[in-house]
Each structure stands twice: as C-alpha cells, then as structure tokens.
Amino acid sequence: MTAVQPPASPLDLTVLLHHSFGFDRFLPNQETVCQAVIEGRDVLLVMPTGSGKSLCYQLPAVARGGTTLVISPLIALMEDQVAKLKSLGFVVECIHSGRRRMESRDVCRDYLAGKLQFLFIAPERLRVAGFPEMLGKRPVSLIVVDEAHCISQWGHDFRPDYRRLGQHVPSLRPAPVIALTATATQPVQDDIVEQLGLATPARFIHGFRRSNIAIEVVEVSPSERSPLTRELLSDAERRPAIVYTPTRKQAESLANELCAYHKAAAYHAGLDADRRKEVQEEFLAGKLQIIVATIAFGMGIDKADVRTVIHTALPGSIEAYYQEIGRAGRDGKPSRALLMHSYADRYTHDFFFERDYPDVAILQSIYALLEVQPQEKRDLQKQALMDPEIFDKALEKLWTHGGAVVDYAENVTRGHDDWRQPYLAQAEHKRQQIERMIRYAESNQCRMANVVRHFGDVADGEKPCGICDYCAPQTCTAQRFRSATEAEHAALLRTVAELHAGGAKSTGRLYSELFPRKEMSRDDFENLLGGMARAGIVSLADATFEKDGRQIPYRTARLTPAGSKLDARTPVNLVMKDQEPASTPHRRKRREKQGILGKSGTPPGISPSGRQIKRTNRPPDSRPDADVEEALRAWRLAEARRLGVPAFRIFTDRALTGLVELRPRTSSEMLSVPGIGLRIAEKYGSEICRILLKKQ
Numbered sequence: 144m145t146a147v148q149p150p151a152s153p154l155d156l157t158v159l160l161h162h163s164f165g166f167d168r169f170l171p172n173q174e175t176v177c178q179a180v181i182e183g184r185d186v187l188l189v190m191p192t193g194s195g196k197s198l199c200y201q202l203p204a205v206a207r208g209g210t211t212l213v214i215s216p217l218i219a220l221m222e223d224q225v226a227k228l229k230s231l232g233f234v235v236e237c238i239h240s241g242r243r244r245m246e247s248r249d250v251c252r253d254y255l256a257g258k259l260q261f262l263f264i265a266p267e268r269l270r271v272a273g274f275p276e277m278l279g280k281r282p283v284s285l286i287v288v289d290e291a292h293c294i295s296q297w298g299h300d301f302r303p304d305y306r307r308l309g310q311h312v313p314s315l316r317p318a319p320v321i322a323l324t325a326t327a328t329q330p331v332q333d334d335i336v337e338q339l340g341l342a343t344p345a346r347f348i349h350g351f352r353r354s355n356i357a358i359e360v361v362e363v364s365p366s367e368r369s370p371l372t373r374e375l376l377s378d379a380e381r382r383p384a385i386v387y388t389p390t391r392k393q394a395e396s397l398a399n400e401l402c403a404y405h406k407a408a409a410y411h412a413g414l415d416a417d418r419r420k421e422v423q424e425e426f427l428a429g430k431l432q433i434i435v436a437t438i439a440f441g442m443g444i445d446k447a448d449v450r451t452v453i454h455t456a457l458p459g460s461i462e463a464y465y466q467e468i469g470r471a472g473r474d475g476k477p478s479r480a481l482l483m484h485s486y487a488d489r490y491t492h493d494f495f496f497e498r499d500y501p502d503v504a505i506l507q508s509i510y511a512l513l514e515v516q517p518q519e520k521r522d523l524q525k526q527a528l529m530d531p532e533i534f535d536k537a538l539e540k541l542w543t544h545g546g547a548v549v550d551y552a553e554n555v556t557r558g559h560d561d562w563r564q565p566y567l568a569q570a571e572h573k574r575q576q577i578e579r580m581i582r583y584a585e586s587n588q589c590r591m592a593n594v595v596r597h598f599g600d601v602a603d604g605e606k607p608c609g610i611c612d613y614c615a616p617q618t619c620t621a622q623r624f625r626s627a628t629e630a631e632h633a634a635l636l637r638t639v640a641e642l643h644a645g646g647a648k649s650t651g652r653l654y655s656e657l658f659p660r661k662e663m664s665r666d667d668f669e670n671l672l673g674g675m676a677r678a679g680i681v682s683l684a685d686a687t688f689e690k691d692g693r694q695i696p697y698r699t700a701r702l703t704p705a706g707s708k709l710d711a712r713t714p715v716n717l718v719m720k721d722q723e724p725a726s727t728p729h730r731r732k733r734r735e736k737q738g739i740l741g742k743s744g745t746p747p748g749i750s751p752s753g754r755q756i757k758r759t760n761r762p763p764d765s766r767p768d769a770d771v772e773e774a775l776r777a778w779r780l781a782e783a784r785r786l787g788v789p790a791f792r793i794f795t796d797r798a799l800t801g802l803v804e805l806r807p808r809t810s811s812e813m814l815s816v817p818g819i820g821l822r823i824a825e826k827y828g829s830e831i832c833r834i835l836l837k838k839q
Contacts, residue, residue: 156181156202163205164231170195172349180285181206185344186321187291187336189598192469194350196323197224200287203321204261205233209284210254212315213263216293216305218825221263228261237263240826251277266302269311270787279314286315288339291322292462295334296569309338320344325469326462329599330572351465351595352603355472356480357610358590360583361622363483368455369397375453375481375620376405382432384451387467389491391437393455398435407433412821415811438463447474453481457488459495460576461583461597477610481621484584492577500570501537503563505529509537510546513557520553520791535795540566542789551783553790571693582696587673587683589613613677616718627674627717634663634671635717639680639702639709647701650683672700674717680706772803774834782827794823806835 156177160166169177173195179186180203190196204211215221218239228235236250236259254262255277262283268274288294293305312320322335322344336344363371376384382405388394391411398409408422408431425431427446452471458464464482472478512518512526524534538555541547546562549555583593590611596604607614616624627635637657642648648656654668663671675681682701687694709715776790776799783790798818807813810828814821 156206159206160198160202164198164202166198170198172347173199176345176347177202177206179345179347180319180321183319185319185341187332187341187344187346188321188323189327189332189346189348190323190325190350191353192325192466196325200285200321200323201228201261204285204287207284209282210257210259211261211285211287212278212283212318213261213287213289214266214269214308215263215289216266216302217290218265220289221265225261225263233260234258235261235263238268239263239265240267254278255281257281266305266308267786269308271785272787275311275314283315283318286312286318286320288320288322290324291335291339292324292327292331294322294338295327295331296565297328297330297334297572306338309340312340326466326598328462328597332599348599351598351600352591352606352608353469353472354591354608355475356468356478356591357608357612357615357618358468358480358482358594359612359619359622360482360484360590361612362485363621364485365456365487368483369400371483371621372397372453372455373400373404376401376433376451381451381479381620383426383429383446383449384433384453385449385467385470386433386435386453386455387458388435388437389456394435394437397455398433401433401435405432407431407435410434410436412437412824413811413814415809416825418811438467445473446470448476449473450476450478451481452478453483455483457482457484457492457580457584459492459580461580461594462576464580464583465594465598479620482584483621484581489581492581496574496577499536500573501533501540503567503570505533505537506541506546506562506566509534509541510557510562513547513555515557517550517554517556520549520555523555532797535791535797539791544569549789549791551786551788551790552780575694578696582685585669586685586698587613587669587676613673616677623721624718625721627671627715627719630663631671631674631717631719632715634668635675635680635715636711638671638675638700639706642681642700642702643707647699649686650698650700653700670720674719675706677718678715679703680709680715768803771806771835772799774837775799775802775831778830778834793827794818798823802831802835808832808836 156174157168160169171194172190176186176188176199180200186199188196188199190199200211200213213221213224215224218241221237221239225235225237236253238247238250242250250259250262253259288308293302294308296306320339320341322339322341324331324335327335332346332348335341361371372386376382376386386397386401388397391409391413394409394411398407401407408425410419410422410426414422422431422434426434449471452468454464454467458467468480471480509523509527509529512523520538523538524531527534529537538547538549541558541562542549544562544566545558546560546566547555548558579597583590586593589607590613591608592604592606609615610618612619612622616622634657638653641653641657650669650672654665657663658668672681672683676683680703682703684699684701685696686699687696689695779790779793779799782793786792795818798816801816801818802813805812805816807816809832810824813819813824813828813831
C-alpha cells in the first residue's frame with residue numbers, strides 16, 4: 144500500500160501522474176485542482192463529463208496516502224471506477240446493496256486493518272446502524288462526494304437520501320472534502336457547500352465550452368422525428384451516434400427501425416443487466432454504430448469517437464441536456480448535437496410535473512389530519528379520501544420537507560409547520576428548469592455560449608462558438624434556412640425604427656406595439672428577431688422579473704451599433720429559419736395533435752423482452768396472494784428498519800400490489816411493474832424475486 148507522503152511539488156505530480164496512471168500530461172485545469180486537494184483544502188469541482196474529474200481526486204488520494212472514502216450514488220459508475228483503479232494496481236473495494244453481506248463484512252475488516260487505498264460506498268450505507276461509527280474508528284485521508292449535485296434540492300437529480308451526507312462529514316474530519324459534479328449552476332454550487340459544511344472551499348468551475356460540438360435545434364412534430372433521425376444517420380460521417388428518447392418503448396421502436404440500415408441496438412432500464420452490459424460493450428468496441436437509449440445510458444461511458452448525439456424530445460433541464468451532449472466528440476474532432484422539439488413536449492413535461500409535485504393544497508389536507516400520536520398510513524389515507532398514488536406522492540413530499548414524520552413501519556406523526564415554503568420553492572425550481580430548457584430551444588442566441596453562461600462562466604459565455612445553428616446556419620444538417628421575404632424586410636425596418644425611438648425593449652412589448660392587429664404572428668416575429676440578431680442588427684438578452692414570488696423570464700432586444708446605422712437603402716442579408724427541417728423537404732408540416740406520453744415505455748403486464756407476464760386471477764382475499772403480499776411487506780419492513788427510512792422509500796404500495804399481481808421472475812421483468820425503476824430492481828431485485836418464487 145502507498146505510504147503517506149508530504150504534499151507533492153508540481154514536478155512530483157507529473158511524475159506521479161505518469162507512474163501511477165500512465166498519463167504524460169494533465170488535461171486543462173487538473174493539476175491546479177490536484178494541488179489544492181493534496182494541500183488539504185476543501186474543494187468544489189464543477190467540470191463537464193469527459194474533462195477528467197475523476198483524476199482530480201484519484202491522484203491526490205495516492206499522493207496523500209492512507210484510505211480515501213468515495214461516496215457515489217450510482218452503482219454502475221462506482222463499479223466502473225473500482226474496476227479501472229484495480230486494473231492500475233490499486234487496492235480498492237466497494238460496499239453497496241448489490242453485494243452480499245459477507246462480502247461487505249470482509250471489506251469492512253480490510254478497511255479497519257488499513258489495507259485499502261480506496262473505499263467506495265453508496266450513500267444509503269451511512270444510514271445503516273453502526274456503519275458510520277465503523278468508518279470513524281480509523282481516519283480517512285480524503286473524503287470524495289461524487290455526483291454532488293444530488294445533495295442539492297436545486298439540482299436536476301436531487302435525492303433526499305443524499306442530502307443527509309452533511310451530518311456524517313464532521314465525524315470523518317479532519318480529512319479534506321472534494322465534491323465533484325458535472326452539472327451545477329450557482330445556486331446548486333452554494334447549496335453543496337452549505338450542506339457538506341465545506342470550509343472556505345476552493346471552487347473550480349471550468350471547461351464547459353466544447354469548441355468541437357456544433358449544437359443544432361430544430362422544431363419537428365413527434366411523428367416526423369424517427370424518419371428525420373434515420374435520414375440524418377444515413378451519412379456514415381455522423382456515426383457512431385447516441386440517440387436519446389424519452390421512453391423505453393420509443394427506444395425499442397426506433398432501434399428496430401434503424402437496424403434495417405445500421406448496426407443499432409436499444410439501451411434502457413428495462414433490459415436485464417447482462418443485455419445492458421452486452422450492448423454497452425459492443426458499442427464501446429465499435430461493433431454497434433448506434434445506441435438508441437433512454438437517460439439510463441451514458442453515466443461513466445467514455446467512448447471518444449461519438450460523432451452525433453440526437454435528442455428526439457426535449458430534456459427536463461439544461462443541466463441534463465449538457466451532460467448528455469457531452470458524450471459527443473471526446474476525441475476533439477468535429478461532432479454535432481441535434482435537439483428535436485415542438486410544443487407537444489411542453490404538455491409532456493407539464494404532465495410529469497403535476498404528477499411529481501402535487502398542489503400544495505393536497506399536502507395541506509394531509510398535514511391537517513396529522514396528530515402528535517402516530518397513525519398508520521393506511522388509516523390516514525382512508526381519512527384523506529384520496530387516490531392512493533396521489534396520497535403516496537404527497538406524503539413523501541411532506542416527509543421530505545419535514546411536515547410529516549414517518550417511521551420505518553409507516554406510522555405517521557405531525558412534523559414542523561415550516562414545510563410549505565421549501566416545498567413550493569423546490570417545485571418552482573423544477574418548473575423553472577423545464578421553462579429554461581424550453582426557452583433555450585426557442586432562443587436566438589449562440590447555443591454553446593448560452594450553455595456556458597448557464598453554468599456561471601459569464602466571461603467565457605460572451606464568446607460565440609461559430610459552429611452552431613445560430614452562428615453558422617449554412618452548416619446545419621436538419622434545420623433549413625431561407626432568405627427573408629419583402630414583407631419581412633419591411634417588418635425589419637419597422638422594428639429598427641421602433642428600437643431607435645425607445646432603446647432596449649422586451650420582445651413581447653415590442654411585438655404588441657409593432658403589430659397590434661397581429662399582422663405578423665408572434666412566432667414569425669421571434670423568427671424575424673433571430674434573423675436580425677444573426678445579421679448583427681440587434682442583440683437579444685434574457686432577463687427576469689419577480690411577480691408573486693416567482694421569477695418571470697422575458698427577452699429584450701436592443702439595436703447594435705451596426706443596427707443603429709441601418710436605413711432602407713442598406714443591403715441586409717437576412718437569414719430566416721424555414722418551417723421544415725432540411726432533411727424532409729418532401730413532407731408538408733402537419734398540425735400537431737400529440738397526446739401526453741404514458742407513464743412508462745412498456746405497457747403494464749409486458750416484460751421489456753416482450754414476454755407477457757400473466758396476471759393472477761385469484762380473488763382479492765385468496766390465500767396465495769395474501770401470503771405473497773404479507774411476505775413482501777415483512778421483507779420491506781425489515782429493510783426499512785435496517786436503513787432507518789419509511790417503508791415507501793424501499794418501494795410504494797402501488798409497486799407492491801403490482802409485484803403480487805404480475806409475479807415477475809427476474810429483475811428485468813420487475814421493471815414492467817408500475818412504480819419499479821432501475822434503482823429498485825438493481826438493489827432489491829434478487830431478494831424480491833426470491834420471495835415471489837418461494838411463494839408460488
């Protein structure tokens with residue numbers, strides 16, 4: 144095992160980098176971060192996917208000696224990092240729900256004996272009785288919190304369990320803490336620092352500009368997205384490619400279409416672990432050219448030559464979108480990210496938002512029923528006269544924000560009265576994430592500069608990329624552009640005259656003043672402003688104002704110096720977006736009558752592999768079903784007690800009922816049960832299936 148060493152000099156770090164990791168030089172910003180960690184400073188590191196964040200804790204860990212504790216919420220990512228470190232000859236182990244208890248005990252013994260250089264743990268381990276105390280029996284040299292945005296309620300992937308990490312950090316001090324994430328805006332960064340109790344941390348926010356990725360955004364009706372994807376990927380130079388779809392069903396369908404032309408496969412949480420691993424390895428090895436995936440694909444994946452990333456629907460946040468397009472062009476060669484969207488995507492996001500964030504009045508009605516004395520959840524639900532799914536979601540939110548106290552057996556008592564504001568703030572933040580993503584898609588600004596500014600790098604965010612659909616429309620592959628009509632040129636001159644008179648104005652006010660009779664539609668006017676911005680006549684900027692506690696976004700337009708000199712005799716090359724994507728000129732644009740997406744990409748009762756799972760037709764009081772339900776409830780209760788969380792945090796009553804009805808035989812089949820996701824299937828699948836098989 145590596146001995147404890149004094150802080151390394153810059154020269155020593157380069158030697159250590161080559162000797163321990165096989166690299167001849169640091170990537171940009173890595174060496175400065177490593178030096179700060181080695182010196183014992185707390186560090187917050189925000190760097191995009193593929194920029195070498197992992198080395199920024201791994202090299203300091205080796206330099207400092209002792210044992211480094213790495214807390215990671217993603218089992219697949221944890222296993223990937225453990226395997227890589229072991230291949231380099233380091234002594235590494237991990238503890239998570241996928242390992243047997245005896246294996247975990249052996250790891251604990253090695254840790255206490257000082258045999259490990261790295262110990263990776265899942266955050267829920269810190270809730271297991273006695274585990275934090277075991278960690279505290281010997282000092283660690285460095286504490287690493289990976290995917291640190293999960294700790295923040297303002298993050299795009301907030302996890303209540305992860306937020307409790309801060310209470311355990313003091314017992315592991317005086318070791319320094321490094322928190323790493325690829326996606327954290329300024330509010331998220333501040334929240335991470337506060338929740339982890341970082342002491343005047345060094346903040347490193349670097350590398351968000353990807354100068355080789357040309358971002359292109361195109362408005363396409365849902366029915367046209369699959370044909371457009373197929374046409375775009377017909378060019379061999381645009382492959383290998385990753386195509387992101389919102390549901391498993393769409394991933395399977397599109398992958399089947401593409402298989403007729405290319406080596407393609409679907410990747411989603413509904414596939415069993417062996418199949419997911421097979422698809423991933425074949426893609427990395429170049430045996431597959433296209434992966435059609437849900438967001439389950441990508442974490443920790445490092446394939447350098449991905450030429451294209453396509454989104455066939457609008458992601459839920461700019462943070463998630465940026466993380467996914469960051470898987471393109473890691474070899475530094477020209478690559479493209481294409482985002483398809485339409486107004487139909489707003490309906491989809493609104494549906495999921497309303498499902499996940501019930502109206503505060505619903506939470507209030509449950510809170511009003513709570514008492515100092517414990518009540519069983521089932522009794523409380525009967526009093527509430529509420530749909531079970533809505534009740535469960537609302538109670539979970541109350542518990543998260545402290546309005547309800549729920550023990551492992553789901554006995555509920557009244558919590559504090561200050562839960563409303565945090566809940567409303569979190570819901571509003573989630574809604575704003577969706578709104579910002581929609582505004583990004585509809586914006587007329589440099590795409591990359593817009594993203595860079597979003598992550599707080601304002602200085603770098605002023606520089607246009609020169610290759611996106613705004614900066615270089617002539618290079619676009621899907622969005623078609625055209626010259627302006629005479630009517631549009633006339634509208635341009637009216638707009639310039641209006642801005643001359645009034646300076647900067649909101650685009651909404653400008654439109655209403657120029658076209659009070661709606662002679663030009665608002666969408667067409669925004670398209671005109673985009674053409675004027677490309678021509679250097681106006682500058683467009685995003686702004687907000689507060690109303691009733693909410694941040695209301697709007698856009699402003701201001702004449703540039705060149706625009707101020709423009710008159711009717713000045714020739715202007717005004718480039719306008721066409722209404723159809725370039726790859727489908729033969730199709731007429733249809734009116735969108737898109738319904739809301741279903742809750743799952745796989746219909747209930749159908750396994751992801753296509754095997755129909757037979758529902759049991761026994762009456763509700765049938766003894767075999769009652770025995771299965773009782774066994775599952777008992778197991779869930781024991782697991783909840785062990786982890787110190789309410790039973791619904793293991794899985795919900797809805798999921799339990801689905802397990803009893805559908806009787807899945809494998810972890811993969813479990814994923815067709817409503818309420819069972821990849822996290823639950825990976826953590827508890829083997830145990831649940833064992834219970835179900837035993838009771839058949």
